[in-house]
Amino acid sequence: MVILLLQHGADPSLIDGEGFSSIHLAVLFQHMPIIAYLISKGQSVNMTDVNGQTPLMLSAHKVIGSEPTGFLLKFNPSLNVIDKIHQNTPLHWAVAAGNVNAVDKLLEAGSGLDIRNAKGETPLDMALQSKNQLIIHMLKTEAKMRANQKFRLWRWLQKCELFLLLMLSVITMWAVGYILDFNSDSWLLKGCLLVTLFFLTSLFPRFLVGYKNLVYIPTVFLLSSIFWIFMTWFILFFPDLAGTPFYFTFIFSIIAFLYFFYKTWATDPGFTKTSEEERKVNIITLAETGRLDFRTFCTSCLIRKPLRSLHCHVCNSCVARYDQHCLWTGRCVGFGNHHYYIFFLFFLSMVCDWIIYGSFFYWSNHCATTFKEDGLWTYLNQIVACSPWVLYIFMIAAFHFSWSTFLLLNQLFQIAFLGLTSHERISLLKQSRHMKQTLSLRKTPYNLGFTQNLADFFQCGCFGLVKPSIVDWTSQYTVVFHPAKEKVLHSV
Template sequence: MAGGGPACKNHCHGAHRPHMHSCRGSHGNKDAPVLPGPPPVVEDPSICDIVKATQYGIIERCKELVEAGYDVRQPDKENVTLLHWAAINNRQELVKYYISKGAVVDQLGGDLNSTPLHWAIRQGHLAMVILLLKCGADPSLIDGEGFSSIHLAVLFQHMPIIAYLISKGQNIDATDLNGRTPLMLLAQKAIGPEPTRFLLKFNPSLNAVDNVQKNTALHWAITSGNTSAVDLLLEAGASLDIKNAKGETPLDLAYQSPDRFMLYMVKEEERTRSRRNSRLLKIIEKYEVILLLASSLALIWAVGYVMNLSSDSWLLKGGLLLLLLFGMALFVRQCVGLKNLRYLPTAFLLSSVFWMSTTCFFWLLPDVTNTTLEIPALFSVLGLLYYFYKTWRTDPGYVKTSEEERRESIATLAEAGCLDFRTFCTSCLVRKPLRSMHCLACDSCVARYDQHSLWIGRCIGVGNHRYYLLFLSFLTMTGACLLYGTLLYWSSHCATSYHQDGAWIYFTQITLCSPWVSYIFAIACFHVAWASLALTLQLYQIVFLGLTSHERVNLLTQRKSSKHPVSLRRTPYNLGCFQNLADFFQCGCFGMFKPNAVDWTKQYNLFHLAKEKNVHSV
């Protein structure tokens, strides 16, 4: 048994044998406890001894034997008490009863000299852990292997228990008898990145060393071949210069490892950190986004310039274009970090808008004899830039909490039995409001999350969703103005006609007539296509469904996998087309509608939303 005592191997007379499960942990304990659940059907429970009755949760039999004089503090022949058995089998009523009868909550027992709290943690019984702590259990006590409660929770990778223990004041850097912190144990033994990523959210010490080998968590991760932990520790900023008792740095250990990929990661991180010491590279890193935008502007101009060359050799032009693309890729790789690489599409969009506007105002509009195109073009460009800025700068609705509020939230959710991934974000360590989502790119939970926009480089949520919709509208208008102006330009400057010469000749002639205008026309077509499609989908979701893009995709996925039909329109968020619009834009339409003001950063239940829906339906 993980708790250090034997399991029930005999059964009450006439009882069915319960299902057993192995609880081999990192310590190799072989016995298994009786799983918690309803008491078994027995012919005569009166003949069960108190240990068996405790394991199966037969409360009346346990009370009968205790009232008859059985001492609840009395250990069995393997030094295991009734409180241990009740804790490992998650018998909460019996734990309360035994403690009320004088059971010692921190009694050590079993092969591993563990407390009932240790037994409950090994099995992952969060409710039992909460109960024992409320009854005065000391989580700092160590078992026979030198582990305290938080070390056991980490070893068995019970994340909710880890969060609850820390919320109750347990030190994230508590050491075992060998001086190892929970982070060191995870680096040494964890399987997969999630446990380590979760623990790093609590800001443990990255460079603490153990008492024996003087290893940091990074030393332990490399020695154990834990590639995912190495990657996370390097990203978090673990030191590469600390030497252990043998005088070895993490890089020295990486050279000794048979894992070549791990060696590459450590060497690449060392190279990256050494580059940051360069004054020039520090300046480049500070202005990476500006450099990315400038290089994108130059690339779009250079591609158009090459296409506009008078040379008829397409082989030469093709070679120059490949050279430009190669140079851009090399620049991005050398000068732009991974953090800012996500802004590459944003830089392309802004560069496109700049050259589209330049072409429109200096190439196309001078040929237009009236102001029917000039005013809409100027208006659409200004609107596009303004709403791009508003979408970029406005807080999309990040769920923000203080450290104290996080701890209180974890404790409250755990004690309410709601500390799971549906209500709790293990990345932000916050209670998730309704309609929120954790964005991996922004590393934050966003209220009424719609998407992480590829072109804006920001999350779209409750705070900036309206601005994003207007941005799409003005981008579509800007592209449409340029397309119309280009058609007027071709009709007056190119000696060809679509109706007389046919599609192919017309296409080749207008391309040769002005390659730059044709090139900008193609870019405008691309932006008009995706922007108009995105705008149409957004309006459909907002007006007719009352949903975000993320919610609609989730419901469509459920519809495919569910046996029962899932309706996109029958949701608590759909209050009718006009009310949906009024709520989205927070506009009463001259008093015809009353918009519902909902703070989606703090909305956790559907009660009043359903009430609002019923009112509107009536």
Template structure:
């Protein structure tokens, strides 16, 4: 009841039985759940207490959490130990989902539905969870259950199963088609912007409808990735079928042609191939997920509890693992990542110790590809558009070039967008790595700490900043021609600082 973990450990060592039921009908794990003492729950289960232990009324800890706990954390924590989702109590024959709906616990309902709790089990009155939801008159909860029921019925449809299997491919294909359709509408011969605007809105509505109906929440995070790959595809098509033949035809001398082939064609191929290669490496490489077996998890829980370190700073309640230094639990990937930097919007993957190097090279080649395409756009406009930047004002030059070749202007704007964000983010990443020795997540934490702290907080005075050259050598694992010796650290198993900070006045990250 009081959350006194050291006393719980002492009593268990002296032979106390955690399965005994008190005067109110609760066992020790039920009380820990009721008062939301997560470390005690973890310790009891690690010591062999059954997660489905029943109380006097036959309720499991999961049912008690669904009925009386406030907030999603107790339910989410218990689900990590694989409890029985469809067990029923002895009195009313309710499952945990029945109790969650009857109590109006929306977060518990959401988590139980996501975990796969049954919607067909009836209690002693013959009521399903959906029947109780109708009685509760909670419209949001009713909507959640109805949508989940539709989703499960769709999974039994053979055609929809095939669609779900190839969901990522369909998303990429639809994104390619959508981007082409936008360019086609922009390139129409009609001068009516009202017509083009209406067509563009129709395309946007159709794409949003497709995403809503056919793309699940799990794969929705890859939508920006599909947009990025579609952009790269159409940028490359524009270069090879618009810009390159035009530049080849405008060359008058063989030397210029040879220089063009060696410079333009080869460099563009290298940039695009490098971009695709390092995107694949960033996406496919393990970013540094903290992996442990079930036995190792229980051993870590017991060891941390007995060492007095079983708290949220050293223990992840979602993954049930001991957290190494600089690791963070990613909510999107539902995993702890070693030396976590960010969850990348454009790759749909975490960036950590395993793929951070590839991510920087991906940003570099994306920037170079965009710059090269913008160069080709300027050359194309100068050869085919009558407008001149030196003779006309900037606005007239802009409007004439856009109306001259709308497709080229459209692809150039896409290339400009990707070049801007990639170059800015690459600069920020290099600054953090070289001058601060920090990840993006650590830097943001320190910035938040600086705003809330009464004392000045410096981004440079941290245990991980060893100087520009040493930071560079450690990140890229290079010795800089023998001038520096990189520190070889396994951040998936690093629980203590590997060096003594050079300065005493450093800030924790």
């Protein structure tokens, strides 16, 4: 109806009896598609009502929650503009309403903390008057962080956060192994030392590492594990395995693992990019064709969603042919780096497999064991007494081997037999729970058969017998069939 009225000459800038224009009403009723369409058609995101309030002010004051405040911020509205009567900024209005989610969004966008209204109050002054402890904490924390930005040392620490986190992880893993290997029969003493170590270690990320970088803790744990796995192999296992094929295979595996880890981490997974003009054209086109909804339009990126894409809230971007946000690499896995991810998993499992083999080889050569005579429990006590460090590294390697092998087999099954990503498979399984008929994961437009699925994924042929189909999933908006598949479909 809005589109029809505008096409017949309706003026969206007219003010109603309560002093609101069309965009203000769309904000009050949280109609995000209408907001996007009006702005794309030329309506100003900073348009004021009779009281001088912008849509952002109205959203922060009248609509409790993160939306549509977060949605409006995507259109780059003025954050520090003030209204006519109270001279409040959007942040003032959010604090006055106790709108915690809106305060969080506005602080993240960079709203001013020192602007005073007609009463001479800053947002913090208003929060102190209302005694909203959560908002007071948020404002004080943000003010402290912005003040710290003035110091060079703090800026340097922020740049080096990941490196410092990695160094902390390396040192902590060594300290744990050192305590376990400590020449003492008192496990109570070792337990107290471990508890003290973990307490001291937990203080560092809390004070020196930002919240956003805490998601990389599994990544630095993995890299630290690989570092000590390599050091253990080189120092303890090298004398026994030097010159054997196993040694060179391990070296090749660890180099390949580091390479494919880097490629998975550094390669663009398929982030969708578009200019502001293209964005507006897409919004208008989708709206006027009746397709401006969450299935085809991303309200976070303000773009038309390519087929098989999904918005990652960690990376804050839509990813083409989205598979997952990998916990162990700290990056999304998508169209651009999915094949690197497969090799990353393969060589990680190989590295861990060789260190497990090396551990058993070390125990057989350096530890006096009586497994056949006394059984498993005595054998475990003997290898613990012989070298707690080797057992420690063995357990770490076994842990990484278990999850990497499971994920690798799961990925290969999905790619070869289903032609689906992890996200698509999980979504279809969830849908099947609410359906009366059984949903087959094999019957999808993306499953072209075992051979063709592998050829398309790895983009490699087989002596002309199988040719990969080249699809750019960053700009694909319609279902694509392979020519061979189309013939089968048309013949049915």
